[in-house]
Amino acid sequence: MRVAFDTRGAGDPRGIGRYIRCLHEALLATAQDDDVVVETHRPRRVDVFHSPWIDGANVRAGVPQVVTLHDVVPLKRRSEYLRTGMRFRLRYLAVERAQRVICPTAAVAHDVVERLDVPLERISVIGEAPAPAMRPRPADEVAAVRERYGLPDEFLVWVGGMERPDPRKRVAELAATPRELPLVLVGPAREWAHALCDSTDAGAPLILTGHVSDDELAAIYTAAHALVFASDDEGFGLPTVEALACGTPVAACDVPALREVLDGRATLVPVDDLPALVAAAHAAARPAPAPPAWSWEDAARATWDVYREIAEVRPARPPRRPR
Structure with missing residues (x-):
């Protein structure tokens, strides 16, 4: 399977950048023999396109598309987040048309169902994890x-x-x-x-x-x-x-x-x-409880399952507008 994975946001120092970096590395580590991950935001000759951030979501991807939606805070708090232009609306339109939306928690999945026209059966909840570097230091x-x-x-x-x-x-x-x-x-x-x-x-x-x-x-x-x-x-x-x-x-x-x-x-x-x-x-006092028993490799395997599930689902063409 050939997967196009948009890594343009990997340099972001915030959580989205860490998500992209860690998931990309884990996808490579858990790929099977016939799996290929192509770093691009222009899907060509691939089976699936994954945009791990909303900024890369494509209204007309041309192939089955997966979009990771980390939250819908701008939709819940419109008066505080003023991104209301055409590009902003097109990104959420791309999410609505995606064959699968990945959310990091069931709480976000609930928000996506409530705020966007995405049925629950097209949403996969796949959690995140600490990066391998996050461990007690000497x-x-x-x-x-x-x-x-x-x-x-x-x-x-x-x-x-x-x-x-x-x-x-x-x-x-x-x-x-x-x-x-x-x-x-x-x-x-x-x-x-x-x-x-x-x-x-x-x-x-x-x-x-x-x-x-x-x-x-x-x-x-x-x-x-x-x-x-x-x-x-x-x-x-x-x-x-x-x-x-x-x-x-x-x-x-x-x-x-x-x-x-x-x-x-x-x-x-x-x-x-x-x-x-x-x-x-x-x-607060030490020792702190251990984090959830979930790794980026676990997240990558769950993401590969999503890719395989939708690979044969061709995206529907949007209706032509009358001249």
């Missing part, structure tokens, strides 16, 4: 990241992209919430995020590391007292399972996807109570 690596980024002996950590304010992540609100331990924000950041260091009155320092490598991120997780995850809406919440894989406790807001993914492995607090979230992170 003392020398932990000491190295402490020195490199000026990290204190004890701190809380938050992980994500800060190129622009994301209303659901609530980074500014979290930074302003009173706390005893310093808060370390890990991820690529713009000026608005750096300004939080000067404006916060939370009672403990705020430290930004900027973008870090996977090995450095694993060492930061290992060094942290706990991961604090303030999102009020999530599709999967990859940093939470990454932290658990590094032995770090997790405190998060109680949203459907996180409740599903973590399944009792973290302290969940009401979405509207950030002081309780910070208090839960302070009270």
Whole structure:
């Protein structure tokens, strides 16, 4: 089987980039003898096209198409996400026409059924997993990241992209919430995020590391007292399972996807109570529960099953418009 796989988003430092990189590597590792994965967003002479992000979804793919939809937050919160132009609508039209939609959780699958014209039988729920680099790191690596980024002996950590304010992540609100331990924000950041260091009155320092490598991120997780995850809406919440894989406790807001993914492995607090979230992170203790027993190889095998199931289903041509 020949599969066209769109890897253009692999360089994204956010969770979508990690999903594309990890799934692509796992697809190659689990391919059978007659399986070929072609890195392209222009499917030609292939059996299936997979767009692992909505930006690559094709309205007229010409071959059976799989689209991974990580969440539908822009559809649920239109007043906060102003992507309402023609390109935005065409991407969701491509999702509606796809032969299969992959969602990382049943919570997202429910949203897709509710918000888009996609029946449940065309949706496959395939979970994500920590990258292989996410594991507890030895003392020398932990000491190295402490020195490199000026990290204190004890701190809380938050992980994500800060190129622009994301209303659901609530980074500014979290930074302003009173706390005893310093808060370390890990991820690529713009000026608005750096300004939080000067404006916060939370009672403990705020430290930004900027973008870090996977090995450095694993060492930061290992060094942290706990991961604090303030999102009020999530599709999967990859940093939470990454932290658990590094032995770090997790405190998060109680949203459907996180409740599903973590399944009792973290302290969940009401979405509207950030002081309780910070208090839960302070009270967290090691050892943290192990992450869910699911790997990227498991995800790849489930994805290959989807490819084989739809390979013989030719996409219907959209009706011709009258001249």
